[in-house]
Structures are given as structure tokens and as C-alpha cells.
Amino acid sequence: MWQAHTIIHNGVAMPFNDARIHPLALGVAFGVAVFEGLRAYRHPVTGGFSVFRLDEHLARLQQGMKVMRFDNPPTSETLRAAVLEVIRLNAPDEDAYLRVQVQIETMGMMATTGPVGWIAAALPRERSKKFASGLAACVSSWTRIADNAMPPRVKASANYHASRLATLQAKADGYDSALLLTARGKVSEAAAACLFLVRDGVLVTPGRTSDILESVTRDTVIILARELGIPVEEREVDRTELYVADEVFLCGTGQELVAVTSVDRLPVGDGKPGGMTQRLQAAYEAVVRGTTDAHPEWRAIVS
Numbered sequence: 001m002w003q004a005h006t007i008i009h010n011g012v013a014m015p016f017n018d019a020r021i022h023p024l025a026l027g028v029a030f031g032v033a034v035f036e037g038l039r040a041y042r043h044p045v046t047g048g049f050s051v052f053r054l055d056e057h058l059a060r061l062q063q064g065m066k067v068m069r070f071d072n073p074p075t076s077e078t079l080r081a082a083v084l085e086v087i088r089l090n091a092p093d094e095d096a097y098l099r100v101q102v103q104i105e106t107m108g109m110m111a112t113t114g115p116v117g118w119i120a121a122a123l124p125r126e127r128s129k130k131f132a133s134g135l136a137a138c139v140s141s142w143t144r145i146a147d148n149a150m151p152p153r154v155k156a157s158a159n160y161h162a163s164r165l166a167t168l169q170a171k172a173d174g175y176d177s178a179l180l181l182t183a184r185g186k187v188s189e190a191a192a193a194c195l196f197l198v199r200d201g202v203l204v205t206p207g208r209t210s211d212i213l214e215s216v217t218r219d220t221v222i223i224l225a226r227e228l229g230i231p232v233e234e235r236e237v238d239r240t241e242l243y244v245a246d247e248v249f250l251c252g253t254g255q256e257l258v259a260v261t262s263v264d265r266l267p268v269g270d271g272k273p274g275g276m277t278q279r280l281q282a283a284y285e286a287v288v289r290g291t292t293d294a295h296p297e298w299r300a301i302v303s
């Protein structure tokens with residue numbers, strides 16, 4: 001597998017291991033950072049790379065920086081150029097995972113708003129080992145963070161503390177993945193992925209006010225499903241709907257689309273990845289990799 005050797009830090013390309021900020025900088029001390037995780041896919045015939053929905057990820061990052069009240073945040077044009085450049089510089093030979101992160105790089109008071117710095121990195125990342133077989137999930141005893149406390153719509157580094165606790169608990173209890181409920185007891189999402197279920201032929205996903213991250217992959221799945229003629233509902237989801245659903249799957253840039261085959265040890269459907277999940281997995285794979293002509297606007301070509 002290829003190795004990342006170059007990172008771009010504040011516009012300067014440097015050896016990957018040379019990027020530095022002080023341990024007491026606010027980005028570390030209080031986790032004052034927002035980021036995006038993206039993927040660059042390699043086309044199976046041309047060998048060329050494209051970044052999936054780069055502009056949508058950067059738009060979400062701008063929203064996050066606004067809520068964080070960052071001073072002089074980097075522009076999307078600057079970050080877009082850096083993402084494409086960091087792929088060219090690292091010359092991966094297979095799909096790459098990309099991270100753009102903006103953090104406060106100096107020490108200061110808790111409410112210090114700048115100066116901010118940023119990185120763009122390309123890393124190897126294998127597909128989930130459970131991609132084909134599916135995940136055993138549990139409903140976590142940890143509650144999903146709430147909009148009026150740690151807004152989940154902002155992809156802030158500090159938000160992942162709660163997801164990490166839920167994942168550690170799930171693994172300690174023998175599950176692959178944790179599903180989190182909102183403070184109101186409704187289904188929100190997984191630790192680092194959004195969630196869909198299938199009931200009576202309808203694809204259902206918790207709405208945008210269910211304390212989810214407004215996921216780019218979730219949006220992609222909704223659009224692809226509608227194009228395939230599958231009815232989609234965005235609405236509140238009860239915990240027990242997970243137990244009676246015909247199919248459940250998670251989606252996110254990192255996880256892509258992966259079936260959940262049991263929840264709290266109850267099999268989902270017949271306990272195998274379901275037909276609609278597999279259909280959407282195939283449609284997603286084609287559109288991210290560019291083996292279909294559909295949605296060229298979603299693929300930023302690395303030239």
C-alpha cells in the first residue's frame with residue numbers, strides 16, 4: 001500500500017512528519033478545529049483520480065468555520081487547490097482518504113478566534129472489512145450530542161469525543177458499531193456515519209434536525225435512490241423501527257455504504273445485507289468511481 005509522504009500546511013508542502021503546532025494551541029488544548037474527510041477514487045480503466053463531491057464538503061466546512069467564528073478562514077478556492085495538489089504530490093496508486101482541517105494554531109483564551117491554520121492531507125485507507133458481510137450494531141447507552149450544546153451539523157474535532165466513547169463501549173461489548181439516540185430518544189446516526197432503514201419498500205432516514213451531521217453521502221444516497229425510483233422519507237425514527245426494519249445500512253465517506261445485519265443481537269431482516277442496500281451500494285460505487293456518466297459535477301478530476 002502507498003504511504004503519505006507529503007502534507008500541505010498553511011499552503012506549504014512539506015514532509016508528512018514535519019507538520020507542527022504547539023501542544024497548548026487551542027486546536028489541541030480545546031479541540032478548536034473543524035475538518036472534512038473526503039475520498040479520491042481511482043478510475044479502473046484510466047487510472048485517473050477524482051475527488052467525490054469536493055465542493056459540497058468545502059461548503060460544509062465554511063459553514064462550520066462560520067459557526068466557530070474563526071478569524072480570516074481560508075477560502076474554499078485555496079482549500080480546493082490544496083486538496084487536488086496534495087493528491088498529485090503523494091501520487092497514490094489506489095483510492096485515497098483526504099483530510100482538510102482548520103484549527104486555531106496559537107495559545108490563547110478559550111474564546112480566542114484566530115489566527116487559524118490549516119492542513120490538507122492524503123492518506124491510504126482500506127475499505128471497511130465488513131463492507132460485504134455487514135455490521136453487528138448496538139444502540140448505545142451514550143446519547144448523541146445536541147444542537148444546542150455541541151452542534152453536530154458542525155464537523156468539529158471535539159464532537160468526536162462522544163462518538164469515541166460510544167464506539168469504545170460497543171467494541172468492549174462485542175459489537176462492530178454503535179448507533180446513537182438523540183436526547184429525545186429518537187434514532188440519530190452511528191458514531192461516524194448516517195443511517196438508513198428500509199420499511200415496506202420505503203427508504204427512511206432520520207431528518208436533518210435529528211442531531212445528525214448533514215452528511216454528503218446521505219444526500220448522495222437520497223438522490224440516487226430517487227433516481228432509481230425508490231421512495232425516500234426523511235423523518236423521526238423510533239428505536240424499535242431498527243428491530244423490525246427489513247434492511248438497515250450506514251453511509252459516510254469513510255464507511256461508504258455498509259449493511260447493518262443485526263441490532264442489539266436481533267437480526268435485521270434475514271440477517272444478511274439486503275437487496276436495496278446492495279442496489280444502492282452498486283449505484284454509489286459507480287458514481288464515486290466514475291464508471292457511469294451520471295453526475296459528472298460530483299467528481300473533481302485530479303489533472
Ligand SMILES: Cc1ncc(COP(=O)(O)O)c(C=O)c1O
Binds near residue numbers: 163252
Ligand atoms: C458523525 C458523522 N456522521 C456522519 C458522517 C457521514 O458524513 P459524510 O457523508 O459527509 O462523510 C460522518 C463522516 O464521516 C461523521 O463523522
